[in-house]
Amino acid sequence: MADKKRRITSVDVAREAGLSRGTVSFVLNNTPGQSIPEATRQRVLQAAARLGYTPYAPARTLRSGRSDVALFVLPDWPQGPTMAALVDRAAQVLGEAGLTLITHVHAGHDDGLMKLWSALSPAAVFGMRPFTGEELEGMRRVRIPAVLPPSEQPGYDIGGSLWISGVGRLQARYLIGKGHERLAYVVPDDPRLSALGRGRAEGAAQACAEAGLPEPVVSTIAMDAGSAAEAVVGWEATVTAACAYNDEVALALLAGMRAAGSSLPVIGADDIPAARFAVPPLTTVAQDSGEIGEHIARALLRVLNDEDPALELPASVIHVVERESA
Amino acid sequence: MADKKRRITSVDVAREAGLSRGTVSFVLNNTPGQSIPEATRQRVLQAAARLGYTPYAPARTLRSGRSDVALFVLPDWPQGPTMAALVDRAAQVLGEAGLTLITHVHAGHDDGLMKLWSALSPAAVFGMRPFTGEELEGMRRVRIPAVLPPSEQPGYDIGGSLWISGVGRLQARYLIGKGHERLAYVVPDDPRLSALGRGRAEGAAQACAEAGLPEPVVSTIAMDAGSAAEAVVGWEATVTAACAYNDEVALALLAGMRAAGSSLPVIGADDIPAARFAVPPLTTVAQDSGEIGEHIARALLRVLNDEDPALELPASVIHVVERESA
DNA sequence: TGCCGTTACTATCACGTGTAACCTATGACT
DNA sequence: AGTCATAGGTTACACGTGATAGTAACGGCA
Secondary structure: OOOOOOOOOHHHHHHHHOOOHHHHHHHHOOOOOOOOOHHHHHHHHHHHHHHOOOOOHHHHHHHHOOOOEEEEEEEOOOOOHHHHHHHHHHHHHHHHOOOEEEEEEEOOOOOHHHHHHHHHOOOEEEEOOOOOHHHHHHHHHHOOOEEOOOOOOOOOOOOHHHHHHHHHHHHHHHHHHOOOOOEEEEEEOOHHHHHHHHHHHHHHHHHHHHOOOOOOEEEEEOOOHHHHHHHHHHOOOOOOEEEEOOHHHHHHHHHHHHHHOOOOOEEEEOOOHHHHHOOOOOEEEEEOHHHHHHHHHHHHHHHHOOOOOOOOOOHHHEEEEOOOOO | OOOOOOOOOHHHHHHHHOOOHHHHHHHHOOOOOOOOOHHHHHHHHHHHHHHOOOOOHHHHHHHHOOOOEEEEEEOOOOOOHHHHHHHHHHHHHHHHOOOEEEEEEOOOOOOHHHHHHHHHOOOEEEEOOOOOHHHHHHHHHOOOOEEOOOOOOOOOOOOHHHHHHHHHHHHHHHHHHOOOOOEEEEEEOOHHHHHHHHHHHHHHHHHHHHOOOOOOEEEEEOOOHHHHHHHHHHOOOOOOEEEEOOHHHHHHHHHHHHHHOOOOOEEEEOOOHHHHHOOOOOEEEEEOHHHHHHHHHHHHHHHHOOOOOOOOOOHHHEEEEOOOOO
């Protein structure tokens, strides 16, 4: 076999079928407005199958100006199963529309994103984190058809506020509904999470304001029981319940309270698998990440069709999972 | 602005600089064997910067036959921070070599991988899970230069055995070192995890055999405390300590033992953040995922240079984190 | 018969890039 | 003065594909 050398192109298929390359292309793309007898069509299809022909994406993209990959830019903070389910479902929906979903974790410690666009020239990009002005400018330059950063981009807030401040709001409302009036909001000291942490804390603050209550005390902790215990002790008797930025922080908080000998209601966020096994089992705000993923995918597809992307994400995609910690 | 219409090509840069496109290309790629005076070089560079020129990847790939994206195929089972750190580090190493790392979670419920190769035509592919024969055949067809599935491919076992059976072996050895002679190995009932679960259980079995002990009892549990309690009760008094497939299973097991009123030593795997906050804090096997990521990246690069990829992964990348659960 | 319309194709261009081949002054050397 | 090497470029081709324009054969119809 001359295997190692050349890739199989549509020219090979044409030769094998005894037809011209144009005809092959018409058949393989079922180009509308062409009349092709069934016999010829089969001849092409079988020749292609026999040779194992696969169209070469770069050439196709170059010619048509449209690639069929969609790109999700993920932030580098730790991603749980929530995000995985979201991406999985989005991939499924986009796949039905002929798009392949790719994810890229971008740590932000370099200008990798620029390279990424030029390396992929994706048909659509969605950012799980807001893009910087510089990044947006770069995308504008290479004319990427669809951009949907969560929030911060007016008109493009695909429910970003729901994931972020919405979660905080729901946590606070739940505790307020249980009769608590002085809340704490606990965020981790990981700088990568600070933006998101602030956003959720603000959501909680809004809920408090709506209920005519004072703002929550915001405490930053390191991810160990000692640091959490310090924070708990610092609240003295003023705080009666705490929201955690996510379940891991909530677990740290529970550990801290065990160490400090205190015991306050705690509500987490994300419903990680470990939450149900905590002591006590953790009450938390869960997201229907599959639905969110589908939602994002559909919005991307609408943007690709030059339609209005702004779909409202139903509030039902986040809800409280009540266990015993609050 | 005629913004929306055309993308900026090297022709535009050439016109702006008052030179031919060839010269522009030579400068931008600093092609060796060309003599270009500094003045001209600057003229080109500044023109490119002024216009915000970015080379168009599909065209470049088409011409050169070599794309600069590397692809990690991730399995669809839940990925923790371990995998994230691995990918992040690998992306960094590959980035230094001019490659952009892309990840794709493949649920396996379709033929998406085929599409993926044709959509990306990556320079290199690494699979976090073994590939099927069909998939390998597809890759061979489109002539993807590098393939490094973990294990199962002779000569391509880039330490796969270390992550899989190696972890199980280390868990069992630790418990054996503590004087236990009858072990259980607990795997989750998630079918996506069964292959990996079996692999780790086999590692534990090997360690037992080496120590002249009977095989571990393998128990499959659903991820809730009730199911875990059942398994624990089923062991009666024969089992004196348990290895868990991962930390989440270990946490379930601890919850199950609380429910069943028993208390056996348990060792987990992966060292997720929640492990240190468990009751009791979880002893577990941690992996230095950054180092593993770097390792994989370097192996990929070697394969791209037609060198031998087989690097030994040092055993030090996995180690026991001793806490109180075992 | 002459003209038209349809069928079933083929020939050709364009996409943007990398690079081998070619071209033209300018000195240097015999 | 003639030859030649070299710096400093320019031209032309190839990569594989999608689509548009063209063309030969053929049937229908006046």
